[in-house]
Structure formats: structure tokens, C-alpha cells
Amino acid sequence: MTTATVPDPTGTPPARTTGDERPSLASRLLRLVLTQRIALLVVLLVAVVITMTTLSQNNYLSAPYSPSYMSATLINLVPLVLLGLAELLVITSGRGGIDLSVGAIVSLTGMVFGFAYGQWGWSLLAALALAVAFGALCGALNGVLVAYVGFPALITTLATYYAFRSLALVINDQQPISTKPVQDLYSTAAAVQLPFLPESFPRVPLGIFTFLVPTVVVVWLVLARTTWGRRLYAVGTNDVAAEWTGIDVRRTRFSAYVAAGAISGLVAVVTVAQFASARPDAGVSGTGMALPAITIAVLGGVAITGGIGRVAGVVLAALLVVWLNAGILLAVPGNAGTQLQLFALGAVLVFAALLNGITNRRYGGTQ
């Protein structure tokens, strides 16, 4: 069934055929898994779920790895997917595009949102709009420096990471904002029963529908169905060629950073709701949010050299990491589990990068 989606099997290295169709099928499957990142992610995802469920049924885990548990952990998926998409846009824009500052933007925008909604008494919608606009403004700073002035993205976003992180901490004397309206936001992070489905269907976190699905759909539509999306891929693949075809390379690249900032602004609201408090270190504590986001993007098949990357890959990669982490927490409870998550994240990233390298040399790249 899956072999039908292989576009052109003629390029496979001639395996020793024994008259049977088996070897060519195997090599075709290998090729599919290596070149189609989405296929690989689905395989890995199924493997993780089957392994964890088996462990759970044999009572190796401290709590059942059940559909309701898997559904509850989806709340962690929201910031991960959104920031992964932010990195997708920026990395795809090419010329070493990367955004280290997303976590710091989340912190700073979260504080701004906390002020507007928690202290100035703005309505939720106005405060949300402010958060997105402010995030976009932070992204615009990155975009101007990278696209128009010509700074290397890595260094620019390192500098703005410092600046935003510092401002977020200083702006309210390192104090979180957790007034009544902000605390009440927690209800938006609750899990809900889906309509039209049986009672036994697991409850799904509300954030999936309010933030995740709309953003994923919008980003997918923009990338796959608008001229701007095609321009972004063109700019990322070869910006000189894009320039000669009449694309405004600078503006396209600039808008990618603005979009990444706006998405980070959304994540700030999600994070505030999740913590029921606007924390000044929300996006930078521990390893921060940028590192997991970049990991998700690379694992999802986004080429760090630009021009290649798909929304579905990022979503699947985030789902894989979330469910893997959830399983690790049950298998190795407590501190050791949290530490093992670090290991898993690092190992998965190195594995994905090495795999990208092998695929590039053997088949000429992922799709």
C-alpha cells in the first residue's frame, strides 16, 4: 500500500534480486523512510506508542500509558508545535536563518500581555492582539537586522535573545504577574470533552483547538497555497536566483522573522494561561524554548540550509517528542526521568542530523 506513493524507484541501487520481489521492496521501503521524513516520523511515532503501550500493559510503568494520559500530555504539544513552526519559517528563509530569541520573545511578550490583561484591565481579545503585535515587533527587529542590514541570523538573534531576556526580567523587577484575571486564564488551558463523540473518548486540552489547530492551518495555507509561501521557499533555496526572478528577497525574509515573532507572541499567551501567571523567565528557564523548537524543526525535516521544510513534518516531530517524553516520565519517574528527557532530545537531534546527512549523500535530500 505504501509503496504506491514512491515517486520513482528507478534510482534505487540495484539490489541482488533472487527472482523474488522482496529485496527491491525492502530497498524501496528504506528509500521511502529515508527520503520521506513524514514516513519516518510516522514509523517512529507508531514504534513509540506501541513500545510504551506494551510496557504499560506489562506494568513496567508507574501509571498507565492510556489514551487519556496521551491526550492530557497534548497540552505540551501546543508551544512546541507553534515555536517549531516559527523556526520552520525562519530556517526556510535561508542564508543561515535561525531564531535563538523565540524563548526570550515569549518571556517578554508574556510580561507585556500580563500587564495589559492583568493590570491595565484590557479585554482578552485586545490583550491577545497586543501580544501578537508585540511579538511581531520583536520579530521585526530581528528581521530588519538580518534581512535589510545583513547581519548573520545566529548572532542577531543571540543579541536580541540577551536583550529581550534582560528586559523581561527588569520590566517588573523579576516579579511574575499573577493577578485575578491572569489566574482565571488557567481555565482556557483545561481539557474539554469533544462534542459528537462518545463519553469514553479522552478529553482533549482546549489549547489544541484555540491555538494549535488554527495556527497550523494558517501556516500550512500560507506556505503551501500562497505566493508568499512559494517565494519563501524560492528565497531559501537560492536567494540570488530569487532576486533575478523579481522576488523582493529582503522583504520576504524580513516577513518570515516577523511571522516567527508573532507566533512567539501567541505562545506567550499560551504559556501565561498554562502557568496561570506571567513569569519573566517563562521562555528562557532551563534550556529555554528555542533549543527544543529548533530540535523539533530539524527532526521534522527542515533543512538548516534553507528552502526545505513542511508543516506536517514539524507537527509529527513535536508529537513524537511529546509522547516519547510522556512515556519516559512514566518509565523513569522523578528527577531521573526529567534527565532522561534531555538525553532523548539530544540523541534524537543528533540522530536526525546524521540521518539528514546520509540521506543527502545517498538520495540527494529529503522531501
Place this chain on the structure above:
Amino acid sequence: MSAPTTATPPGGVGEVVHDAPARGRILPRPVTGQEVVLVVVIAALWLVLGLATPAFFTSGSIIPLLVSMSPIALIGVGMTIVIITGGIDVSVGSIVMVSAVVTAQALVDHGLSLPVAVLLSVLVGGVLGLVNGVLIAYGRVQAIIITFGTLNLFKFVGLQFFGSSTVEGIPATFAFFGRGEAGRTLGIPHSFLIMLVVATAAWFYLRHTAGGRHFYAIGGDAVAARLAGVAVRRRSLIAYVLTGLLSGLAACFVIAQGTTSLAASVGSGTELAVIAAVVIGGTSITGGRGSVLGTVLGALLVQTVTTGVTQLGWQSQLSDLFVGLFIVVAVGADLVRQRSRRTS
């Protein structure tokens, strides 16, 4: 308008060099413009700080400043080489953490002598650097991705040594590198002296040996370098191993600066401070250009800002804002110079 003469710095002979760089001088000048500017900026900052807070020019303020900048500058020497080759290493913070915890634990358990402990720390750092180097040079993957991954992997390894607590009761073996009286000769901290020696050696190596110039060749154009007979893979491997070794040595300084206990957060964020120092020092992040001298000055500037903000009684988190600004200004200056060089 006599453009050629006004464009040259005072000193006369500079003009000839400026007009005929290919014949007179293949190497860039020993001190670049960015470094001169850095010296001026640092001097100005020190002057302002000295006027604003009378305590700044006492040894109680300068010596801690020199001691705290040493590990950053030391790792910066390795990072400069890595960035010159066109790579980057964001895992140095985790390397420092692993080296520090292994060494501290060994000091507590076995009471190692100073040379053995230093050797252990440097070796641990070197092994981790080797992991980075092998993956990057022979796995042929982007350095930033791999080192982001190993940042997590090394942190995991370090946390295994920590268990879930801190390392307590570290003996004062490393007082030789510390802030105290035992850490100074003629009033100059040993850690600062060691850093200077390493930086000078690296400066000479990068500037005046064929092996050192190979790093620049790789960063300028890796394919051309390979065709010209440079062992590109082995050279980049060496760059990451060197960074690892220096991070291991820096871990000793970090232990010496702390109290008798070591927390799991040791080293976190070091990579950003080091990269900031390297970039402020004028090393081009795209590879091919840079100097160790600039990095040392960059580290000094970053530490001056941090110390200054604290001494002025501002919120200490504000120093990050200034570091960010300095990075932008430094990269901007580098861009302007690059463009003027291309058009002239």
C-alpha cells in the same frame, strides 16, 4: 582631496601596506581596527566606572573582574578557532559542567593533587570535544545542530554524576586559581596569567604557523582549502578538541571561583557569553576571519559591563541588555568594514 593619505593610520609606512596588501603583507595587521576600538571602549568604560564608583579601581574590584573573565576568555580562544573554521560550538557550557562535576567529585572522593585534578578536568573536556569533532568533521553535519544535540547529551551525562544534589565539601586544591591570596603572584591572578599564556600561544599559532593558517583557509572556502592540500576534516576535528580541552581547563577555574559546593547549574549559559565575547572581538561568524586578541578583549568588555552594572547598583539582569547591544554594534562595525573593503 588626498584620499589615500587620509585613509591610512598615522605611522607613515602603513600607507604602502594599505595600497599593496598582496606584496607587502599577506597577514592582516597584528592589531585590527576592531581591537583598537575595543581597547578605547574598555578604557572609556573603566574611566566612567572609576569616576562613578570610587571602589572600582581598588584591587578588591579589579582582581575578581580578571578572575571571572578568565574562563570565558579561555574557552573563547578555542571558540575563536572553531568559528574561524566556519563552525560553532554551543555545547561548551555542558562540557564545563561535566568536567567540573567529574573533577569536583574526584577531589572530594580521592583528594587528588592539583596537577592530577587539572589533567583529569582537561582530559574529560578533550574527550567531549572529540565527540563533537568526530560527529561534525566525519559525520558531515552542521556544527550548530550537532552541538545543540550534544549540549543536551553532555548535560545528561553531567547530571548522572550529580545524582539529584550538589557536590559538597570540595577541598581547596584549586585555591591556586581562585580569587584569594593563594591565587595570585605579584598581585596578578594565576587564572588570568594562564589565560594570557594560552591566548598568546594561540595567537602565535594562528598567525605564524602553517597549521594555524589552515583554519583560516577552511573558513574562507573549505573546498578550495581541501584542493590546496589542507586536511580539512582533521583540522576541524582539532578545533573542536582544542575547545573541549580549554573548556576542561576553564572548569578548574570555575570550581576555584565557587564555594566548597558545586550546583548542577554550573556552566549553563557559558556558551552564549563565550560566543558574545568572540563576536564582539571581531571574529566573523561566517568564518575565515578573526583573532584571539579580539576575543580576550571581548571577554574583558563583557565582564566589565557585568561588573559595572552591579557596581552602579542597577539590576544585574540589565547587563545582558548591554551585552546584546555590544554584539549588534560589533557585528555592525564588522559589516561596515567588510563593505568598505569590497568597494575600495
